[in-house]
Amino acid sequence: MSTNAYPRTKRGIARREQILRAAEAMIGAQGFSAASIADITRHAKTALGTFYIYFSSKEDVFRELVLEMGQLTRAVVTEAVTDAPNRLDAERAGLKAFLRFVAERPSLYRIVEEARFIDAEAYKAYFTSFAKAYAVQLSEAAAAGELRPGDAEVRAWALMGIAKTLGERYVLWDDTSDIDHVVDEAFAMIRDGLAP
């Protein structure tokens, strides 16, 4: 009945989670439109109608997965960065942690990127909020003399762009290549630039 209410029994909690994970797997693998509710419930080993006890629509699970990815990415990167002695080391650690996360949860990564076309608002909100927090860090680091002065917002977006694209190319497309090498090379460019 299109509720989307939080479940009240143990069984309900478990079912909702099953369906959410199945949705991650199916949508992550086939994409939003190709993955049908039937696919999702089949994979979750429940009846078709059960889906609508926990989610009001396909867009609705999708949105929840995007949210989840946002929280996870933030947590992973924040955690990786906490004990970096300075901002430059934090950049390297953050990039590496992000790429490792993409390797671990490729489906969630793909879902976030597809969100641009399914739920543009969620997508925008996610990246804008991430960029904002990122820019604050960069700005403070520049003020502290840890970075060359510059527009923190533009930098934040540029750095996110590097991470996203390298994740796609070197993790999703070709996960055999050496992530550490990619991180080292990209970081060298981020730190010192291309000028000789």
Added chain:
Amino acid sequence: MSTNAYPRTKRGIARREQILRAAEAMIGAQGFSAASIADITRHAKTALGTFYIYFSSKEDVFRELVLEMGQLTRAVVTEAVTDAPNRLDAERAGLKAFLRFVAERPSLYRIVEEARFIDAEAYKAYFTSFAKAYAVQLSEAAAAGELRPGDAEVRAWALMGIAKTLGERYVLWDDTSDIDHVVDEAFAMIRDGLAP
């Protein structure tokens, strides 16, 4: 009859072009699945069935639009870069030209990005081939001492990532902001890095 053959009369050539442009507008604005063939032909002021005289399927026009975008981007960037005195200047000019192009043809840009989910092969082929050519340029420039030595392929992908993300953020989402400022700030980082 699902031909997709090239038209043989003036009228045919014009109709095909009308439909292609309408497809660009509709798919660019609403996305691949939301844009129906009926939308496209209505916008092109032709009958529904006419679509299938020139294209064998919705995927087919889409693929052609992706190809077109690839050729255009390449042409625009190459043109902008030709008379740059050195690679660093070329980077700045290329980035600026790309952002201007996104501003001029936002729908084509969106189409290329959506291709990842509609026609992954076309998407991969486009960026891989672009990156390859880009890496050659970077590699030669490094050999000539115009750039600090480093992995040209990783650099190429990182730089494409910067351009894509800045295009999305500062052109598609917020085209009121000053592109030149964004280019200057991003380029400063690309040239000199973040280290103080």
Added chain:
DNA sequence: ATGAAACATGAATACTGATTCATATTTCAA
């Protein structure tokens, strides 16, 4: 000028898949 090849039309076809609903089963607080 002419007729065979191209092109145009839009109603009809064909199919897919999201969402609902009436009914049955399970849970758990009292």
Added chain:
DNA sequence: TTGAAATATGAATCAGTATTCATGTTTCAT
């Protein structure tokens, strides 16, 4: 223990739209 609330089921409903096709109309090489 018990019954009201939660949860489960999957067939049926409902809506949308990609693609085809039979029937005209237009083009253009000859």
